Amino acid sequence: MLKRLLFNSxxxxxxxxxxxxxxxxxxxxxxxxxxxxxxxxxxxxAQRIINEIEKQxxxxxxxxxLDTTFYRDDYRNNKKExxxxxxxxxxxxxxxxxxxxDDVLFTGRTVRSxxxxxxxxxxxxxxxxxxxxxxxxxxEIPIQATYIGKSVNTVESQKILVNLKEQGHENDKIWxxxx
Amino acid sequence: MNKLNNKHLLGxxxxxxxxxxxxxxxxxxxxxxxxxxxxxxxxxxxxTVANIFFENSTRTKLSFELAEKRLSAEILNFSSxxxxxxxxxxxxxxxxxxxxxxxxxxxxxxxxxxxxxxxANNVNASVINAGDGTHEHPTQALLDAYSIxxxxxxxxxxxxxxxxxxxxxxxxxxxxLILKKLGAKVMVCGPKTxxxxxxxxxxxxxxxxxxxxxxxxxxxxxxxxQLERQKExxxxxxxxxxxxxxxxxxxxxxxxxxLIIMHPGPINRGIEISSDVADSSSSIILNQVENGVAIRMAxxxxxxxxxK
Numbered sequence: 001m002l003k004r005l006l007f008n009s010x011x012x013x014x015x016x017x018x019x020x021x022x023x024x025x026x027x028x029x030x031x032x033x034x035x036x037x038x039x040x041x042x043x044x045x046a047q048r049i050i051n052e053i054e055k056q057x058x059x060x061x062x063x064x065x066l067d068t069t070f071y072r073d074d075y076r077n078n079k080k081e082x083x084x085x086x087x088x089x090x091x092x093x094x095x096x097x098x099x100x101x102d103d104v105l106f107t108g109r110t111v112r113s114x115x116x117x118x119x120x121x122x123x124x125x126x127x128x129x130x131x132x133x134x135x136x137x138x139x140e141i142p143i144q145a146t147y148i149g150k151s152v153n154t155v156e157s158q159k160i161l162v163n164l165k166e167q168g169h170e171n172d173k174i175w176x177x178x179x
Numbered sequence: 180m181n182k183l184n185n186k187h188l189l190g191x192x193x194x195x196x197x198x199x200x201x202x203x204x205x206x207x208x209x210x211x212x213x214x215x216x217x218x219x220x221x222x223x224x225x226x227t228v229a230n231i232f233f234e235n236s237t238r239t240k241l242s243f244e245l246a247e248k249r250l251s252a253e254i255l256n257f258s259s260x261x262x263x264x265x266x267x268x269x270x271x272x273x274x275x276x277x278x279x280x281x282x283x284x285x286x287x288x289x290x291x292x293x294x295x296x297x298x299a300n301n302v303n304a305s306v307i308n309a310g311d312g313t314h315e316h317p318t319q320a321l322l323d324a325y326s327i328x329x330x331x332x333x334x335x336x337x338x339x340x341x342x343x344x345x346x347x348x349x350x351x352x353x354x355x356l357i358l359k360k361l362g363a364k365v366m367v368c369g370p371k372t373x374x375x376x377x378x379x380x381x382x383x384x385x386x387x388x389x390x391x392x393x394x395x396x397x398x399x400x401x402x403x404x405q406l407e408r409q410k411e412x413x414x415x416x417x418x419x420x421x422x423x424x425x426x427x428x429x430x431x432x433x434x435x436x437x438l439i440i441m442h443p444g445p446i447n448r449g450i451e452i453s454s455d456v457a458d459s460s461s462s463i464i465l466n467q468v469e470n471g472v473a474i475r476m477a478x479x480x481x482x483x484x485x486x487k
Contacts, residue, residue, distance in 0.1 A: 070212065070220035075484070083181045083201065084208040092216065120217040 006133065006150060006160075007174040015149045019130060020052045022147050023099065030061040032125070033097040038114055039067040039085035042102035044166040045132055049101055062096075064089035071113035087117075094122035099146075103162045105131040108143035133160050133174065152176060186485045187299045187306045188478055190315035191356040199360060203325055205477035206470070213249070213473060223252035226483050229282045231274070232309070233259040233289040238444050238468055239309050239318070243286050246475035255282060270294065271301060278302050283486045284479065287311070305482045313347050313408065319443050320353030322474040324361060326467045327398055330439055335362035340392045342368045343402035343424060343451050346375050347409065350443045351402060355381050368392035369424060372413040389424050393434055400441040401426055401452050417450055427453035431461070439463055 007015065027033040030053070037046025043065050050063050069075065069084035100114055111129055118127060132149035138156055154160070159177040163169040183198050194202075212220055228247045232240055247254050257277060259265075264273060274285070284305045287295045292314035299306040310316040328334050339358055345351045345367045358365050359382060366384040367374055379385055386392045393399055404420060414420050431438060440452070440462040448454050457464060 067208070070208075070222045070480075075222065083204060087208070087211055116221065120215050120219070122216060 002178040003161075004176045004178070005173065006152065006176055007172065009165075009172040012172045012174070015132070016048055016052055019147050019149060020049060020056060023049070023053060023130070024056060026128075027097060027099075029057055029059065032095065033099060034062040034064065034091070034093065035099050035101055036064045036066050036089065036114075036118065038100060038102040038110060039065055039069075039087070041104075041162060041167070044164045045103045045162075046101035047166060048164070049130065062091060064091070066100075066114055066117050068110055068113040068117055071116045073109065073113070089121050092122040093118060093124045096122070096124050097126045097128070098124040099128045099130055101130045103131065104133045104135065104160045105129070105143075105145050105148075106135050106138050106160075107140040109140060111143050112141055132162070135160065182484055183481050186482065187295070187308075188317055188482065189295050189299060189306065189308045191317045191320050191353045191360070192315070194317070194357075194360070196360055199321070199324070199357065202321055202474065202477050202481065203328065205481060206325055206473040209249075209473040209476040209480070210470070212476075219249050219251060221251045222480055223247070223250035223483050226250075226283045226486060227253040227255065227281060228284045228286060228479065229255040229257060229277050229304075230286045230309075231257045231277065231288070233264070233270075233287075233294075234310070236288055236309070238471065239288065239316075242468070242471040243307075243309060243318075243475050246472050246479055249472070250476055250479055252284075252479070255280065271298075274298050274302060278304060284482060305485065307478065307482065310349055312349065313352075314349050315353045315356075316349040316443075317353050317357075318471070318475055318478060319350050320357040321478070322467055322471045323350075323354055323400060323441060323443065324357045325474055326441065326463055326470050327363075327439070328361075329466070329470065330463055331397065334358065336364065337398065338364045338366070338396045339398045339400060340366040340368050340386070340396040341400045341402065342389065342392065342426070344373045344404045344413075345369050345378065345402070346373050346413075347405040348402050350400075354400060355383055359383075366392055366395060370414050370420070389426070390430065390433070393426075393430070393438060394436075396438065398439040398441060399426065400443070402443065403445060403447055404451055421450050425449075425451055425453065426456050428455045428459070431456060431459075437461065441467060444468070 035050055037043035065088045067085040067087045128146040130147040131145045134145055134148045134151045135154045136151050157179055161175040161177055163173045230243055282304055286307045286309050288309040290312050292312035294311050295306050295308040308317055341351050355365050366386055368386045442464045
């Protein structure tokens, strides 16, 4: 099994700061902007982004978690896990600028189902997508991210392994695994 | 554990602890869905569900129908009243005719025990038992146990007494089975004539004194006196039943303790339970109905996983 390290703690920090600066540039003080992390793994990365933005603009921003299980189009193929995780969006998304945050953008199907989920909480003014890793050649539907940590060229059989400290790992390490 | 072992839900007796836990966890998520501005998810978009009711129902039927709609399923409703059953069409012929209309899940209520099992043996669709005679009513038991868990935090070692017409009650049987599986202590209480002779083989305590039963319990699940199933007299009069086994505020006050009151509905106000108790703050009767939708959504969702 071949592994290539895409991020360690140090360069992940740099990338997170850059992404947050881009967000602040576009969303000013987040008056009408909210961050929605996608379950199960996107919420850890979303929290990292939220912490950094709150540090920089010195105020709390609105956040939520969304589980896309009930909106997926592939839940009956026996591959995906059935048990849904928690969804917490305790406010209306009417006229908000919603930033969806996930760790890896792969086929685009999770993001499609996330957008379907989000419009059940109101009609946002705008929906944006922030991802840490964009597997740019594996898209099955025409979806692209607004903010990208790193783009990588992968084939379908390869995997991205995201180990963040928040998930209980000793250090941040993000690997590309080639079989 | 992330799926059910069977393609049907015929009774609590076929579920294990992990499956019950999965249903409860999934229902938690659907309860959240039901608080959203748009209370609908597309999970069952390609699934057709037939609600086949050979026996009267308000709550179960509406609750199933709403659960199906909230999951975006296609729905077919059948009730035997006004159907060709009256012209002499057999049960299996009726079901097979419904099935060729490409139905994936059948929700069945019938006054004869074993009908859902019989249909499950003979057709390809997933079958959900919505109550079969005096046998089982698994979705009611699941929502009852879920409501107790929601109120008390957990069910293990909690004391639950089921009161009233045990012998005619599928709710009682399914409740006993699920509560025992979840580790509760269960007591049945009622007139001797309404308690089956061999009920203690299910490892439940039998009590004939209502006050003693309520003193012992954390939760009282009060059942309806099912006059429609009583072809002979089991007690002298409803007035006498109400005097000896009816639950009223005076009786509850005399216990000097908190007690949760449940009832699967429909309520016969003034017979097994008085209005002041049914509408009091210790009653979770309407919470049960509310939880029923989430529980049925969870079951439909989990069973539909097997459908291609």
